[in-house]
Amino acid sequence: MHRTAISRRQFIQRAAAGSAGMLAAGGLAANAFGASGAGEFSIPRDIYPSYVDEKTGATVLNLTPGDHADSITYQTHPMWVDGGRYFMFYSDRSGNGSRPHLLEVATGTVKPVPLNDYSRSTLSWTTPRLYFINKDGIGAVDVVGGFKGEEPARMFGKVPEVFTSLQGTISLDADQKSLYVGGIVGENDRSAIYAVDTETGAAREVTAFDFKVGHIQASPFEPGLIMFCHETGGDAPQRTWRVRADGSDFGPVYKETFDEWVTHEVWWSKDRVVFTIWPYDEVHTL
Incomplete structure (x- = not known):
């Protein structure tokens, strides 16, 4: 990029x-x-x-x-x-x-x-629906309808049982057909991203990798394109990653060098992201 x-x-x-x-x-x-x-x-x-x-x-x-x-x-x-x-x-x-x-x-x-309860949530970019996780259930609610007392929440799926713990954010695909959920699935922070169908609740693995997932962001401009990060709480050896919803095109969004501390990535347009290269102090430590 x-x-x-x-x-x-x-x-x-x-x-x-x-x-x-x-x-x-x-x-x-x-x-x-x-x-x-x-x-x-x-x-x-x-x-x-x-x-x-x-x-x-x-x-x-x-x-x-x-x-x-x-x-x-x-x-x-x-x-x-x-x-x-x-x-x-x-x-x-x-x-x-x-x-x-x-x-x-x-x-x-x-x-x-x-x-009544939730652990993670995200609004749609184009509708008033809020998608959320409630314990092991996944649902949606029209927040404007709820504001007016007209719209109860609808549960449509379950958190995939493969996750030992959820990590990062949830994110809705641009076509609103899939909700992306990430979490730990193995030892040493091995993580996976799953797509959950927003109508049927059917879940499938998108990709898995050997680091802790964070900040899952489906592109609001292009269906089926997902950006996420290697979450460390500090500097990662390679922070930003992408993948297609079918598991293809897995790789870095911006391939960083050893002296760059990349963070706070976000979609800016269909073919651009904006991020910060954080300054180091005098001692380059991770």
């Missing part, structure tokens, strides 16, 4: 410039990558605390005010729903620990997603 290097400052400036344009206009344009649904809407500024960023001039809105432990979805997975009209985040504001919550942006109303 061809590498194009930009500095952290350049990346932040480019991202800030794009977001500043949207917020300065008083609205947020939705697209297929990052917000399910379509259309354009305006965020009502009068109901959210805000400030103006000194560097960019952008108005920054606090969508989740209050004394709660709130966190956003990791940057590898979607968090906006229905063209940006809803925003999903995790919070302890409803009790029972951190749970997924849905914010109705137009009103500021927040409600917990109606799940």
